[in-house]
Amino acid sequence: MLKISNLQAKIGEKEILKGLNLEVKAGEVHAIMGPNGAGKSTLASVLAGRDTYEVTGGEVDFEGQDLLDLAPEERAALGVFLAFQYPVEIPGVSTTNFLKTAVNEMRKYRGEEAMDAVQFLKMFKEKMKIVNIDQSLLNRSLNEGFSGGEKKRNEIFQMAVLNPKLAILDETDSGLDIDALRIVAEGVNKLKSPDNATIVITHYQRLLDFIVPDFVHVLYKGRIVKSGTKELALELEERGYDWIKEELGETV
Amino acid sequence: MNNTDLKTQLIADFRTAEGRMNGEAKSAVHQVRQQALERFDKLGFPTIRHEEWKYSNVKNLVNQAFDFNAVTNFSAKDLEEMPIPNLEGNILYFINGIYNTELSTIVSPMSELQILTFAEAAKTQPALVEQYFNKYSDYQDNAFTALNTAFAQNGVFVHVPDNKVVAQPIILRFISDARTLNVASQPRNLIVVGKRSEVQIAESFRSFGKNASFTNAVTEFVVGEEANVHYYKVQNESDKSYHIGTTSVLQAGKSVFTANTVTANGGFVRNNLNIKIDGEYAEANMFGLYIPNGKQHIDNHTAVDHAKPNSNSNELYKGILKGKSTGVFNGKIFVRQDAQKTNAFQSCKNVLLSEDASMNTKPQLEIWADDVKCSHGTTTGQLNDDALFYMQARGISKDSARALLTLAFAQDVIDKFEIVAIKEYLQALIEEKIYQG
Ligand SMILES: Nc1ncnc2c1ncn2[C@@H]1O[C@H](COP(=O)(O)OP(=O)(O)OP(=O)(O)O)[C@@H](O)[C@H]1O
Ligand SMILES: [Mg+2]
Numbered sequence: 210m211l212k213i214s215n216l217q218a219k220i221g222e223k224e225i226l227k228g229l230n231l232e233v234k235a236g237e238v239h240a241i242m243g244p245n246g247a248g249k250s251t252l253a254s255v256l257a258g259r260d261t262y263e264v265t266g267g268e269v270d271f272e273g274q275d276l277l278d279l280a281p282e283e284r285a286a287l288g289v290f291l292a293f294q295y296p297v298e299i300p301g302v303s304t305t306n307f308l309k310t311a312v313n314e315m316r317k318y319r320g321e322e323a324m325d326a327v328q329f330l331k332m333f334k335e336k337m338k339i340v341n342i343d344q345s346l347l348n349r350s351l352n353e354g355f356s357g358g359e360k361k362r363n364e365i366f367q368m369a370v371l372n373p374k375l376a377i378l379d380e381t382d383s384g385l386d387i388d389a390l391r392i393v394a395e396g397v398n399k400l401k402s403p404d405n406a407t408i409v410i411t412h413y414q415r416l417l418d419f420i421v422p423d424f425v426h427v428l429y430k431g432r433i434v435k436s437g438t439k440e441l442a443l444e445l446e447e448r449g450y451d452w453i454k455e456e457l458g459e460t461v
Numbered sequence: 462m463n464n465t466d467l468k469t470q471l472i473a474d475f476r477t478a479e480g481r482m483n484g485e486a487k488s489a490v491h492q493v494r495q496q497a498l499e500r501f502d503k504l505g506f507p508t509i510r511h512e513e514w515k516y517s518n519v520k521n522l523v524n525q526a527f528d529f530n531a532v533t534n535f536s537a538k539d540l541e542e543m544p545i546p547n548l549e550g551n552i553l554y555f556i557n558g559i560y561n562t563e564l565s566t567i568v569s570p571m572s573e574l575q576i577l578t579f580a581e582a583a584k585t586q587p588a589l590v591e592q593y594f595n596k597y598s599d600y601q602d603n604a605f606t607a608l609n610t611a612f613a614q615n616g617v618f619v620h621v622p623d624n625k626v627v628a629q630p631i632i633l634r635f636i637s638d639a640r641t642l643n644v645a646s647q648p649r650n651l652i653v654v655g656k657r658s659e660v661q662i663a664e665s666f667r668s669f670g671k672n673a674s675f676t677n678a679v680t681e682f683v684v685g686e687e688a689n690v691h692y693y694k695v696q697n698e699s700d701k702s703y704h705i706g707t708t709s710v711l712q713a714g715k716s717v718f719t720a721n722t723v724t725a726n727g728g729f730v731r732n733n734l735n736i737k738i739d740g741e742y743a744e745a746n747m748f749g750l751y752i753p754n755g756k757q758h759i760d761n762h763t764a765v766d767h768a769k770p771n772s773n774s775n776e777l778y779k780g781i782l783k784g785k786s787t788g789v790f791n792g793k794i795f796v797r798q799d800a801q802k803t804n805a806f807q808s809c810k811n812v813l814l815s816e817d818a819s820m821n822t823k824p825q826l827e828i829w830a831d832d833v834k835c836s837h838g839t840t841t842g843q844l845n846d847d848a849l850f851y852m853q854a855r856g857i858s859k860d861s862a863r864a865l866l867t868l869a870f871a872q873d874v875i876d877k878f879e880i881v882a883i884k885e886y887l888q889a890l891i892e893e894k895i896y897q898g
Contacts, residue, residue: 257854258854280859281850281853281854282853282854282856282858282859285854285856296851297845297850299848299851299869301866301868301869301872302866302869307855310857310861311852311855311857312856314856314857314861315856350869371855
């Protein structure tokens with residue numbers, strides 16, 4: 210589904226991604242861990258198409274298309290979804306209105322008919338159950354004044370509505386209380402299918418108890434430096450990152 | 462035609478009109494007109510050397526010729542081209558300044574409200590008009606107000622007695638019919654609201670046809686104790702229109718006055734809103750929205766004068782500027798020495814949607830009392846990039862995302878309109894203008 214080869218990206222003069230490789234197949238869940246500042250969010254942003262990052266090399270193939278050639282909204286319409294580490298507050302636009310616009314613009318892009326108000330109502334009701342989110346929250350301005358946890362839950366609600374092929378969850382677990390964490394994780398699991406894939410970026414192995422990854426990768430200094438199975442996450446939790454740096458020949 | 466010519470023309474027009482008057486020429490109202498004309502003669506049209514007109518150059522206006530007494534055959538059929546759907550209430554039409562009886566409807570009972578054309582009122586109720594006319598709109602330093610006062614004839618006189626809640630809004634539609642030539646009009650409205658009464662009044666300005674139009678409007682409000690007045694000014698005139706408008710308000714104690722000024726379109730616009738709070742525990746609200754594009758110029762000058770203690774004023778103006786347009790916001794707050802415990806808030810926020818658009822903002826606070834709460838802030842910036850990207854990442858195209866964010870920015874001002882038909886009309890107008898790109 211997704212094949213990232215030798216991806217390099219910088220912001221201003223600062224190189225952040227330095228030759229990153231990653232392959233994700235349909236039906237898989239990949240976890241990306243790594244110390245602060247390693248480039249995890251940068252990877253997510255580059256995949257979503259943020260133009261403040263300049264891609265200086267490498268390729269990203271998404272279902273046979275060169276993802277880097279597409280505008281962010283085109284990527285979204287093709288099924289790429291990014292749950293933001295820091296969801297943006299948008300005063301004056303309610304979540305429901307926002308999502309109606311998003312859904313119908315994507316449908317238009319894909320040559321599908323627009324959904325009407327009745328269809329939306331029904332769909333929103335179904336999806337609200339998945340993440341246990343309240344209608345009153347959806348009527349408010351998008352993310353404005355939402356608590357940290359509410360923002361994250363709202364991201365997963367949007368994911369449920371948009372039904373992406375590839376979901377990238379950037380630290381969706383941070384800021385969630387234990388119950389919310391479980392609900393969000395269950396939501397993600399419910400949305401899982403053999404046709405879609407998920408990349409979860411996290412610092413905590415705890416999330417991976419709920420969303421069990423097929424692969425765990427360590428992103429360090431702009432590259433994937435180690436990959437393994439879910440046991441790798443447990444080991445990182447126990448030992449931190451120093452041993453990985455040592456393996457790379459860095460003195461710690 | 463140059464500056465002096467338009468001035469000369471106007472002064473000659475005045476003499477002609479005066480010559481046609483009978484007894485009225487000796488009335489007190491007409492004496493005010495004469496004094497105003499003299500003042501206009503002295504002042505002349507302002508240039509950019511005048512501090513108040515620094516960013517708004519009326520040179521192009523005063524160098525054009527206008528017909529101030531244009532005859533028009535504007536009909537109900539023409540009106541269909543500029544609908545405000547579902548509009549209900551007392552609807553008065555003024556075509557090139559002249560009241561049009563056939564098109565107008567007055568539905569409120571006489572017990573609630575008296576509506577007369579200004580000219581009628583000056584003839585039939587001189588005492589009442591004299592009592593209030595030109596008491597609050599100072600023309601000493603404003604040539605346009607002086608000019609309007611000199612020609613005060615067209616427009617309405619509205620009188621709401623004490624203790625009346627006027628159920629139906631009053632809607633004044635001023636239409637400049639510029640289909641055959643450059644036209645000008647000078648509406649003069651005087652609205653007197655009695656104690657504990659409530660009323661909603663909207664002024665809507667619209668131009669029609671390919672020629673230039675010039676509107677020089679003055680509206681005066683006298684708001685009685687504990688009265689509550691909602692005032693709406695809606696401007697949707699052509700790119701070739703010039704609009705100079707002054708609204709002056711005198712508020713008594715415990716009254717509430719709310720002004721919503723929305724300029725959806727207009728070539729050259731200058732709105733003055735002057736509120737004097739002359740009583741305790743009163744509240745003045747001033748909201749505004751302007752969306753110039755192309756080469757349009759929109760200038761809002763507001764002034765609130767806190768003359769008595771314990772009153773509040775609240776101001777929020779928002780601008781969306783596109784193309785090569787220019788905007789001006791000048792907000793004055795005076796708090797006089799007596800006006801302790803005043804709360805005055807002012808905010809002006811602008812979004813520049815193009816690199817060639819520009820905005821001049823100037824808050825001016827003069828505070829002579831020591832126990833007051835005042836705050837002001839102006840911002841001018843672009844749309845938030847993070848928000849744009851967030852929306853794009855959800856599949857919304859960049860253009861739609863910009864439009865959606867822009868509309869969201871304007872929405873809170875639109876939502877302040879309580880006359881539903883006007884709110885919906887504005888909503889559509891503004892959406893259209895925002896999506897125009
Ligand atoms: N807009 C920017 N301007 C300058 N530097 C940036 C910018 N965005 C990211 N960086 C830098 O790029 C590096 C990678 O940042 P990134 O956000 O991708 O890290 P991360 O792995 O997601 O970290 P965290 O675990 O803290 O979320 C950091 O050193 C960061 O300071
Ligand atoms: Mg991050």
